[in-house]
Amino acid sequence: MNYNASVSDFFKASAWKNNMLLGAVTMFIPIIGPLVLTGWHVTGLWARGDHEEAADFPPFDFQYFSKYLERGLWPFLVSLVSSLAVVPLYLCIFLPVVFFASSGQGKDSDGLIIGVFLGMMGLQFLLAMFYQIFVTPLSLRAMITQDFKSSFDLRFAKQFVALTWKELFTSLIFMLGLWLCLMLIAIFTCYIGVFFAVPIVIFSWHHLQKQLYQVHLNRGGQAAPLSPKLRDLPPPLLPS
Numbered sequence: 001m002n003y004n005a006s007v008s009d010f011f012k013a014s015a016w017k018n019n020m021l022l023g024a025v026t027m028f029i030p031i032i033g034p035l036v037l038t039g040w041h042v043t044g045l046w047a048r049g050d051h052e053e054a055a056d057f058p059p060f061d062f063q064y065f066s067k068y069l070e071r072g073l074w075p076f077l078v079s080l081v082s083s084l085a086v087v088p089l090y091l092c093i094f095l096p097v098v099f100f101a102s103s104g105q106g107k108d109s110d111g112l113i114i115g116v117f118l119g120m121m122g123l124q125f126l127l128a129m130f131y132q133i134f135v136t137p138l139s140l141r142a143m144i145t146q147d148f149k150s151s152f153d154l155r156f157a158k159q160f161v162a163l164t165w166k167e168l169f170t171s172l173i174f175m176l177g178l179w180l181c182l183m184l185i186a187i188f189t190c191y192i193g194v195f196f197a198v199p200i201v202i203f204s205w206h207h208l209q210k211q212l213y214q215v216h217l218n219r220g221g222q223a224a225p226l227s228p229k230l231r232d233l234p235p236p237l238l239p240s
Contacts, residue, residue: 001167001215003174005054006207010200015059022060023199032069035076037199039068041206042075042143047230071230074142078151082135090127132172133161140209146227156222163219164212171208178204 010016026033043064044057137160142151161168178201186194217223 001171001208001211003171003208006174006204006211007178007200009054009057009207010203012054013057013059014055019060020196020199022062024195026060027195027198034202035072036065036068037072037202038075038143038206039070039072040064041203042071042230043068045206045210046144046226049231071143071146074146074148074151075139077148078138078142079135082138083131086127086131086134129169129172133165133168136168136209136212137161140213141224143206143209144213144224144226144230146229150225153224156224159221160212160216163221164215167212167215171212174208175201175205 010019013019023037026036029036040058040060048056048058134157137157138151140160141153141156142148145151182194182197182201185197213224
């Protein structure tokens with residue numbers, strides 16, 4: 001795993017300044033913006049086959065907006081549906097805790113509330129890690145297959161986690177550090193810089209996902225079928 005490359009490769013592209021600017025503009029589009037960025041990363045990381053030279057990463061181009069959106073839609077839907085499975089678990093854990101804390105009385109109630117709050121933060125972190133470990137192979141398979149149904153291959157997901165769990169956990173910790181840096185950037189730039197930093201952070205996570213997939217394959221893991229939709233870069237628009 002090359003964690004530095006997951007960030008530095010963004011700046012090796014010949015059009016990285018334009019990519020950052022257009023990525024920042026895209027982030028102003030609610031919901032759709034991150035999907036479009038994901039579709040662009042899917043194009044650059046998976047549609048080029050064995051050509052992985054960072055300097056030749058395809059530049060972000062608004063004329064392929066609909067193609068990027070199509071390619072980013074599947075991992076988004078898979079993540080959304082997967083999150084619904086975590087909500088009941090979240091409620092089962094936190095509702096009793098909140099009810100218990102709210103019923104506390106007496107001079108020790110403040111200490112109890114603080115302890116419950118800290119405990120809830122710890123549980124929330126563990127649940128978030130569990131969710132990411134669970135959803136990463138499903139989302140990754142959705143990027144490669146460009147299909148919703150085949151993304152929920154639990155055999156593939158189980159094998160992926162079993163073969164890469166150490167690297168996956170380390171990658172999640174690395175991404176947590178990047179998000180903390182993003183928060184600092186947001187504070188020091190009055191939230192303006194966050195729009196320029198988010199495209200880099202999203203790129204880093206998708207870059208790490210591909211590295212994890214390569215580790216999975218190198219250790220004998222099952223390959224996901226590459227969608228024919230990803231065998232080519234977005235076609236040029238017809239002349240007007």
